[in-house]
Amino acid sequence: MDAQFVKKCTEEHNEYRSKVKPGASNMYFMSWDAGLAKTARAWSKTCSSKHNPHLKRKGEAHPIFETVGENIYVISGNFTIKDAVKAWYDEEKYYNFDDNKCNKKNMCERYTQLVWGETYKLGCAANYCPKGIKGSKIEKDGSVFVCNYSPRQQAQVLGIVTVEIVKDSHRTVKEHLVQLVVRIFVGKTYAVNRIVKEFPNTLNGIQTLGQPPFYCQTAF
Secondary structure, three states, rough: OHHHHHHHHHHHHHHHHHOOOOOOOOOOOOOHHHHHHHHHHHHHOEEEOOHHHHOOOOOOOOOOOOEEEEEEEEOOOOOHHHHHHHHHHHHHEEEEEOOEEOOOOOOHHHHHOOOOOOOOOEEEEEEEEEOOOOOOOOOOOOOEEEEEOOOOOOOOOOOOOEEEOOOOOOOOHHHHHHOEOOOOOOOOEEEHHHHHHHHHHHHHHEEOOOOOOOOEEEEE
């Protein structure tokens, strides 16, 4: 990998991460990872605007990191690293900090991945695609720029939470969890009743221990 390419990718990411307002207290400095760059390079050669499906399967995207995120930038003709990272950052205008969501009409997940505070490793690659970019309107002479990240943006694990469910209780397990909070995206919090509604898979790990009265245990 060209040293200047590595330097430019790392500098642009850290520069835009430093611009986040309000500033994140847990914003890590990003550094290069050869394994993530290898994954990015392999996917860039497919000349696709869609995400790498291997990232969803543990162990297939990196020999060490369990979670890997990805941003993709496609353009007709040539591109600059600065323009690509700026395009991702510019999705900030679609991000509502108050409720931690993108607006309904536009995506901003590339922005949230770029500024996800606890991501500290990245690896990028670019590829020229003379026959165009699959999944886009670019039919010839396209360029694709892929960056992979770890840890990826996600609900953060805050530990194991145990909640006592008393005998004859009329409250459900999820109602007992309603007072808990989960950090998600840029260091914000969601009440668990909102997690249940908008991110139902978060509670898939619930386990009941014994019979009533029993304890409900779940990890976030």
